[in-house]
Amino acid sequence: MLTSAALVLLLINIGFLCWYLFVGYQAYFHSDSAIKVLLAREIILVGDYFPSDWNYVNKDLFVLFGHTFVIPLLTFLPAGYTAHALSGLVSSMLILSGIWLLTSIMALSMAHRLLVVAIVTAGISGLMAENLFGQVAYGTIVYFSCYCVYFSWRFIEAPQGRKWLWGVALFVVISLAFWSNPQRGLVSYGIPLLVAALIFWLRGRDSNTDYQQSGVRLLMSIVFTGIVIGTLIHLQTLSGVNNVSGAGNAHWLSYDLMLRNFALALRGYFAIFGGLPMAGTPVVSATGFYEAIRLIAALVLLGLIPIAIFRALQQKNGLAFLGLFTLIAFLGAFFFQVTTTVPDMNDSIQSSRYLVPSLVLVMVIVLVQPFNLKKPDLFTVSVAFISVIFATSAYPTYVASDPYSNTNWNTSKQYTSQHTALIEFLAEQNLKYGYGTYWNAGVISVLSNENVLVRQILIDEGIPKPMHLLSSKRWFRPSAWQGETFLLLSQQEATAIDWGHLASYAVKPTRELAFGDYRMYVFAENIAKHLPGWDSR
Structure with a gap:
C-alpha cells in the first residue's frame, strides 16, 4: 500500500516536472539557461566539441553538461526552447537516478526510496527547481556527487572479481568532473571523497576486515588518479580555448563582511527550502498560511540536520559514507560562501545557489534516516512533517508560482514577460x-x-x-x-x-x-x- 502510494506520488511529481520543463519554465528562461543551447549550436557549426573561439569563464569547461544532450537534438530541431527542455529532461533523469542509486546503498524499503525520489522531484521551491531542473547548472553537481558516492561505496562492498567494474566507473566520473573544472571538482568531489574514505578507513581499522580496509585504500588511489588525469586533460584542453576571469577569481573578505555573509547565508537557506515569506503578505490569508507552513518546515529541517548528520556518522555503512561526504562538501561550499568574494552577497538569494548541491544531499540524509512508524518519536514525526510538505510542493513550485512571486526571490531581474x-x-x-x-x-x-x-x-x-x-x-x-x-x-x-x-x-x-x-x-x-x-x- 505504501509502495503504491509513493509510486503514484512520484509519477504525479514527474508529471509536474515535465510540465515545468516544457511549458512553465519558459516564463523563467533567461540567458544563463540559454548558454547550453547556444554552445551546442556553435559546436555543430565549427565541428569542434571545444570551439577555439568560444569564451569559457573561470576555466570552467563544458564537458558533460546540458549542451551534451542538446547536440544530437540539433540534427532535427532548431537551437530553441524545445531542445533546451529535452536536454533538461535528460539532466533531470540523471539527477533522479542519482538520488535513487544513493538510496540503494542503505537498508531502506521500496516505499521509503520512492518517497525520497518523489520529494526531490517536487522541486521544493522555485529557487531550487531553477538550479536543479531549469538551468540545471547545479543539478549537474548533484548527479556527479550521487554517482561518486554510489560508485565509491559499491567499490568498497564489491567482491574482488567485480571491484574493477565499480572502480572504472568511479575513475571515469572523477576524471570527467576534474576535466571540467579542477577547482570546483576538488571542493565538490575530490576532498569530500578522500576525507570520507580516510575517516572510514581509520574508523574501521578494528572492526572491518583486511579485505574491506584494502578496498578503501585502493579507492583513495583511484580517486587521486582520477583527479590527476582529469586535471591534466583539463589543462591540455584549456590551452586551446579562450578563458575569461569571473567569480572563480576569489579573494578573501574582511572579518566584518564574513560576519555579514554568515547571516545572509542563513537567508539563502530559507529561500532554497521555500521558507522565506514575502514581506507584506497578509498572515491571515491562504498565501500567508501556506508561507507559515513552509517557514515552519524549513525551521524543522534546520533543526533535524545536525541530528541526522550525527546519526549517520554513528553508522558503519553506506549512510555513514554519504554523511561524511556530504558534511565535507557542505563545509567546503559554506566556507567559500562566507569568507570569499565567490558569491555576490548583495544578491544573497541568488548567491545561495552555490549551496544547493550540498543542501540537497543534506536533505536526503535527513529523509533516509531509519524510523519506526509503529512507535514514532519526535524525530520521526518531524521527518514525516517535512516529507509531507516537500512531497506536495510540486504544484506550488512548478505551476502556481511565477518569476515575480515569493518562491523566486530576487530573480525577476533576469526575466521579462515581454x-x-x-x-x-x-x-x-x-x-x-x-x-x-x-x-x-x-x-x-x-x-x-x-x-x-x-x-x-x-x-x-x-x-x-x-x-x-x-x-x-x-x-x-x-x-x-x-x-x-x-x-x-x-x-x-x-x-x-x-x-x-x-x-x-x-x-x-x-x-x-x-x-x-x-x-x-x-x-x-x-x-x-x-x-x-x-x-x-
Missing part, C-alpha cells in the same frame, strides 16, 4: 541579427528558435563592445552576418550610447523602432564592419 512579444515584433520588422545586453541576448536567440539572433554586448564609454563572457568571438566578426543589424536596448541603456562618437565610425541608424521599454536602432549593414576591436583576429 520577450515572446518582442520576438514577434522583431520578426515582423524582418530583423534577424542584432546586439543587446546580456539578459536580452541569448534568451531571445533561443526562444525565437534561431529566427532572431541577438549577440551580447557591453556599453563601454558610450560605444557597444562585444561581451566575451560565454560567447563566441565568431559572432562579432563582419562575416557573421551580411545585411541589416540592430541594437536592442532599454531606454536607460540607450541613454548610455554616445551617438556622436558612434557616427564618427560611420555607424548611424537608418531607423529607430520602439516596443515597450525597448528601443531598436537599425543599421544598413553589420556594425561589426566599422566598430574597432570587434574582430579580434
Whole structure:
C-alpha cells in the first residue's frame, strides 16, 4: 500500500516536472539557461566539441553538461526552447537516478526510496527547481556527487572479481568532473571523497576486515588518479580555448563582511527550502498560511540536520559514507560562501545557489534516516512533517508560482514577460541579427528558435563592445552576418550610447523602432564592419 502510494506520488511529481520543463519554465528562461543551447549550436557549426573561439569563464569547461544532450537534438530541431527542455529532461533523469542509486546503498524499503525520489522531484521551491531542473547548472553537481558516492561505496562492498567494474566507473566520473573544472571538482568531489574514505578507513581499522580496509585504500588511489588525469586533460584542453576571469577569481573578505555573509547565508537557506515569506503578505490569508507552513518546515529541517548528520556518522555503512561526504562538501561550499568574494552577497538569494548541491544531499540524509512508524518519536514525526510538505510542493513550485512571486526571490531581474512579444515584433520588422545586453541576448536567440539572433554586448564609454563572457568571438566578426543589424536596448541603456562618437565610425541608424521599454536602432549593414576591436583576429 505504501509502495503504491509513493509510486503514484512520484509519477504525479514527474508529471509536474515535465510540465515545468516544457511549458512553465519558459516564463523563467533567461540567458544563463540559454548558454547550453547556444554552445551546442556553435559546436555543430565549427565541428569542434571545444570551439577555439568560444569564451569559457573561470576555466570552467563544458564537458558533460546540458549542451551534451542538446547536440544530437540539433540534427532535427532548431537551437530553441524545445531542445533546451529535452536536454533538461535528460539532466533531470540523471539527477533522479542519482538520488535513487544513493538510496540503494542503505537498508531502506521500496516505499521509503520512492518517497525520497518523489520529494526531490517536487522541486521544493522555485529557487531550487531553477538550479536543479531549469538551468540545471547545479543539478549537474548533484548527479556527479550521487554517482561518486554510489560508485565509491559499491567499490568498497564489491567482491574482488567485480571491484574493477565499480572502480572504472568511479575513475571515469572523477576524471570527467576534474576535466571540467579542477577547482570546483576538488571542493565538490575530490576532498569530500578522500576525507570520507580516510575517516572510514581509520574508523574501521578494528572492526572491518583486511579485505574491506584494502578496498578503501585502493579507492583513495583511484580517486587521486582520477583527479590527476582529469586535471591534466583539463589543462591540455584549456590551452586551446579562450578563458575569461569571473567569480572563480576569489579573494578573501574582511572579518566584518564574513560576519555579514554568515547571516545572509542563513537567508539563502530559507529561500532554497521555500521558507522565506514575502514581506507584506497578509498572515491571515491562504498565501500567508501556506508561507507559515513552509517557514515552519524549513525551521524543522534546520533543526533535524545536525541530528541526522550525527546519526549517520554513528553508522558503519553506506549512510555513514554519504554523511561524511556530504558534511565535507557542505563545509567546503559554506566556507567559500562566507569568507570569499565567490558569491555576490548583495544578491544573497541568488548567491545561495552555490549551496544547493550540498543542501540537497543534506536533505536526503535527513529523509533516509531509519524510523519506526509503529512507535514514532519526535524525530520521526518531524521527518514525516517535512516529507509531507516537500512531497506536495510540486504544484506550488512548478505551476502556481511565477518569476515575480515569493518562491523566486530576487530573480525577476533576469526575466521579462515581454520577450515572446518582442520576438514577434522583431520578426515582423524582418530583423534577424542584432546586439543587446546580456539578459536580452541569448534568451531571445533561443526562444525565437534561431529566427532572431541577438549577440551580447557591453556599453563601454558610450560605444557597444562585444561581451566575451560565454560567447563566441565568431559572432562579432563582419562575416557573421551580411545585411541589416540592430541594437536592442532599454531606454536607460540607450541613454548610455554616445551617438556622436558612434557616427564618427560611420555607424548611424537608418531607423529607430520602439516596443515597450525597448528601443531598436537599425543599421544598413553589420556594425561589426566599422566598430574597432570587434574582430579580434
